[in-house]
Amino acid sequence: MASPLLSIRDLRTYFYTESGVAKAVDGVSFDIGAGETVGIVGESGCGKSVTALSILRLIQPPGRIEAGSRIDFEGKDLVTLPDEEMRNIRGNRISMIFQEPMSALNPVFTVGDQVAEVARIHAGIGRKKSWELAVETLALTGIPAPEERAKQYPHQLSGGMRQRVLIAMALIMKPALIIADEPTTALDVTIQAQILDLLVHLQKEFGTSILMITHDLGVIAETTSRVIVMYAGEIVEEASVTELFARPHHPYTEGLMHSMPHIGHDQERLNVIPGTVPSPTNWPHGCRFRERCPYSWDLPEREHPPLYDVGAGHTSRCHLAREPQRRNHPHEPLVVQEGVGAA
Amino acid sequence: MSATARGGNGTAPLVSVRNLKKEFPIKKGVFSRQVGAVKAVNDVSFHVARGETLGVVGESGCGKTTTGRTILRLLEPTSGEIYFEDRDVRALGTRDLRALRRDMQIIFQDPVSSLNPRMTVGAIVREGLTIHKLAEGAAADARVSQLLQEVGLRPEYATRYPHEFSGGQRQRIGIARALSVEPKFIVCDEPVSALDVSVQAQVINLLEDLQREHNLTYMFIAHDLSVVEHIADRVAVMYLGKIVQLATADDLYREPLMPYTQALLSAVPVADPKSRKERIILSGDVPSPASPPPGCVFHPRCHHPAKDVACTKIVPPLEEKTPGHFVHCIKQPPTTVSWEQQKEVGGVHPPERYLPLAAVHA
Ligand SMILES: Nc1ncnc2c1ncn2[C@@H]1O[C@H](COP(=O)(O)OP(=O)(O)OP(=O)(O)O)[C@@H](O)[C@H]1O
Ligand SMILES: Nc1ncnc2c1ncn2[C@@H]1O[C@H](COP(=O)(O)OP(=O)(O)O)[C@@H](O)[C@H]1O
Ligand code: SF4
Ligand code: SF4
Ligand SMILES: [Mg+2]
Ligand SMILES: [Mg+2]
Numbered sequence: 001m002a003s004p005l006l007s008i009r010d011l012r013t014y015f016y017t018e019s020g021v022a023k024a025v026d027g028v029s030f031d032i033g034a035g036e037t038v039g040i041v042g043e044s045g046c047g048k049s050v051t052a053l054s055i056l057r058l059i060q061p062p063g064r065i066e067a068g069s070r071i072d073f074e075g076k077d078l079v080t081l082p083d084e085e086m087r088n089i090r091g092n093r094i095s096m097i098f099q100e101p102m103s104a105l106n107p108v109f110t111v112g113d114q115v116a117e118v119a120r121i122h123a124g125i126g127r128k129k130s131w132e133l134a135v136e137t138l139a140l141t142g143i144p145a146p147e148e149r150a151k152q153y154p155h156q157l158s159g160g161m162r163q164r165v166l167i168a169m170a171l172i173m174k175p176a177l178i179i180a181d182e183p184t185t186a187l188d189v190t191i192q193a194q195i196l197d198l199l200v201h202l203q204k205e206f207g208t209s210i211l212m213i214t215h216d217l218g219v220i221a222e223t224t225s226r227v228i229v230m231y232a233g234e235i236v237e238e239a240s241v242t243e244l245f246a247r248p249h250h251p252y253t254e255g256l257m258h259s260m261p262h263i264g265h266d267q268e269r270l271n272v273i274p275g276t277v278p279s280p281t282n283w284p285h286g287c288r289f290r291e292r293c294p295y296s297w298d299l300p301e302r303e304h305p306p307l308y309d310v311g312a313g314h315t316s317r318c319h320l321a322r323e324p325q326r327r328n329h330p331h332e333p334l335v336v337q338e339g340v341g342a343a
Numbered sequence: 344m345s346a347t348a349r350g351g352n353g354t355a356p357l358v359s360v361r362n363l364k365k366e367f368p369i370k371k372g373v374f375s376r377q378v379g380a381v382k383a384v385n386d387v388s389f390h391v392a393r394g395e396t397l398g399v400v401g402e403s404g405c406g407k408t409t410t411g412r413t414i415l416r417l418l419e420p421t422s423g424e425i426y427f428e429d430r431d432v433r434a435l436g437t438r439d440l441r442a443l444r445r446d447m448q449i450i451f452q453d454p455v456s457s458l459n460p461r462m463t464v465g466a467i468v469r470e471g472l473t474i475h476k477l478a479e480g481a482a483a484d485a486r487v488s489q490l491l492q493e494v495g496l497r498p499e500y501a502t503r504y505p506h507e508f509s510g511g512q513r514q515r516i517g518i519a520r521a522l523s524v525e526p527k528f529i530v531c532d533e534p535v536s537a538l539d540v541s542v543q544a545q546v547i548n549l550l551e552d553l554q555r556e557h558n559l560t561y562m563f564i565a566h567d568l569s570v571v572e573h574i575a576d577r578v579a580v581m582y583l584g585k586i587v588q589l590a591t592a593d594d595l596y597r598e599p600l601m602p603y604t605q606a607l608l609s610a611v612p613v614a615d616p617k618s619r620k621e622r623i624i625l626s627g628d629v630p631s632p633a634s635p636p637p638g639c640v641f642h643p644r645c646h647h648p649a650k651d652v653a654c655t656k657i658v659p660p661l662e663e664k665t666p667g668h669f670v671h672c673i674k675q676p677p678t679t680v681s682w683e684q685q686k687e688v689g690g691v692h693p694p695e696r697y698l699p700l701a702a703v704h705a
Pocket of ligand 1: 015017022023024025042043044045046047048049050051063215279280
């Protein structure tokens with residue numbers, strides 16, 4: 001395989017809070033190839049957004065990226081890159097689309113201005129040229145009457161249209177990588193379908209790599225080619241999208257898949273993953289999923305599982321890879337009542 | 344009484360709503376002159392039978408919350424009738440309204456902002472007991488413990504504050520508060536929308552268990568169709584302040600006759616990379632409820648092949664297409680708006696059955 005566009009090794013991002021060290025991202029390694037769409041899925045608080053913000057070096061104190069973490073992108077280590085050079089990468093070679101389009105836009109400037117500004121900063125082109133480029137890019141995102149829309153302010157646009165503006169801002173410099181952090185979570189399902197359609201289309205057209213962060217396995221299945229499942233600051237499973245859905249290995253992945261209601265396949269009672277994500281200042285020792293897991297035995301309690309190779313480019317952080325017969329003996333997980341007093 | 348207002352199994356419905364309208368004035372200028380109105384709920388009729396769950400779905404702003412809050416008279420309706428058992432909800436005075444609030448409760452979407460951060464969990468759950476004089480002193484303490492256990496929380500949590508809990512746990516606190524007054528009817532306004540799927544499943548199972556144990560009736564508002572299919576007996580689909588389809592959950596998913604419902608179902612991403620369905624992608628956004636389109640509210644975005652100018656002139660009645668299955672569409676046969684009438688206003692495509700199941704089901 002040609003060298004990947006982005007290669008993350010042992011990324012650790014910790015927050016030094018009053019109640020202890022929150023190990024939000026705790027030893028994460030993965031690659032994104034050129035033109036590839038990789039998904040990250042997991043419950044709230046598993047470290048998805050902190051991973052994304054770390055790539056862009058947008059972590060604010062008391063948080064920091066720990067020494068020894070590496071983020072290689074186009075031949076540079078982003079962890080140690082001088083601020084000046086990092087600013088040049090952000091919005092230019094790597095851009096980000098956030099969940100809440102309203103808070104990512106400035107209410108006092110027209111949307112055209114805000115899209116054009118990205119090009120003025122990074123391409124050093126003048127007002128007129130950057131405005132033309134902005135209108136052109138807005139048109140690419142499917143905004144009707146882009147010349148008129150460009151002159152409007154964020155509050156005059158619907159949520160779906162604001163998300164298109166953010167996509168235009170992310171796209172205008174033709175970056176190598178777009179990080180989309182829950183880009184459709186705040187949108188209605190019909191608008192979500194429009195936006196996902198657009199992202200998939202743009203990805204094909206420009207060969208941009210996409211890191212798609214979501215908690216929705218449906219979005220993962222429809223947009224990505226490879227999937228990373230995060231739990232408690234770690235990657236617990238990684239596989240191609242078809243492999244993951246055909247043969248989920250990690251009990252957490254299995255739990256996520258089973259707890260979703262599926263249209264047209266209704267069951268009497270929904271399966272649940274008992275309990276909640278533990279606190280990042282105090283991840284459980286051994287296997288971090290142990291207390292919620294229906295298969296746990298003494299080994300997961302003693303030993304933190306490594307990422308086992310389970311074949312076909314598929315890895316899983318679960319000792320079942322070593323003792324597969326344990327899967328035949330599920331039992332009630334330790335967490336009988338929801339209650340590990342959450343953050 | 345119209346067919347939509349009839350109770351299930353011939354019994355009188357617990358809640359019935361007829362021609363309900365709620366408008367919010369749009370004001371402008373220094374004198375706050377009214378320049379228009381948001382038609383948040385625009386002439387809806389339905390009933391909820393005892394013990395059933397009526398699901399309400401639709402995109403944000405279509406009037407789901409306003410419908411729920413108006414039934415509880417947390418908002419004053421502009422016009423229409425609301426009956427709870429045999430009580431005319433709109434005619435109730437302050438005292439009777441308080442009694443009604445014991446029978447009808449609401450659970451909110453946002454578990455964070457709906458709980459007073461300065462009150463302990465115990466005080467939050469206890470409040471209803473005090474207001475309705477249901478228990479005091481040690482008896483109230485015991486009841487609070489029992490309620491917390493019932494929703495899967497430890498009784499010790501009574502002394503803690505809401506910020507110490509996760510989203511799912513806060514939603515359980517909201518459920519315990521609603522249950523405390525032993526209501527008959529609960530409006531659940533997007534109770535799981537802010538939760539992760541795993542925790543969402545826990546809360547849905549809890550609501551179903553409680554319904555069975557206490558013979559509760561639910562109006563369950565959601566924008567997630569898979570959640571509604573799972574929990575609801577019947578489903579009302581809303582669009583721009585109107586109910587555009589009302590059917591049993593089975594019928595709605597098997598035979599979504601309303602083109603809008605087809606598009607909604609089609610848009611749901613499928614968690615199976617091998618089944619990429621063809622998709623009906625609606626163009627544009629929902630129009631403003633301050634100036635809803637004339638005729639059928641869905642016509643600017645409708646993909647029904649027989650859509651024509653008649654759809655822009657005639658307001659489709661919510662009519663019964665098959666027994667118990669109501670649809671707001673003059674192009675899905677059978678229709679009481681005859682082809683002659685449609686032609687009179689310029690219609691060119693006679694009604695024809697349209698059900699693109701390949702784009703709807705995974
Ligand atoms: N500034 C901060 N200070 C302290 N802890 C933080 C900070 N930012 C994030 N964390 C913690 O790090 C963990 C991971 O957070 P992150 O935002 O990455 O979660 P996520 O997986 O994106 O969740 P969601 O699905 O809710 O967006 C959480 O436990 C969070 O509370
Ligand atoms: N207090 C209010 N004042 C003015 N408009 C309102 C108010 N509450 C709701 N609306 C409007 O009424 C419509 C329906 O809102 P709502 O019932 O909250 O929708 P839903 O719950 O389906 O998302 C929306 O257009 C909304 O903006
Ligand atoms: S290692 Fe053991 S406890 Fe952890 S996920 Fe696997 S089976 Fe469950
Ligand atoms: S009445 Fe006309 S516009 Fe409305 S849903 Fe039916 S076909 Fe579409
Ligand atoms: Mg996040
Ligand atoms: Mg609402």
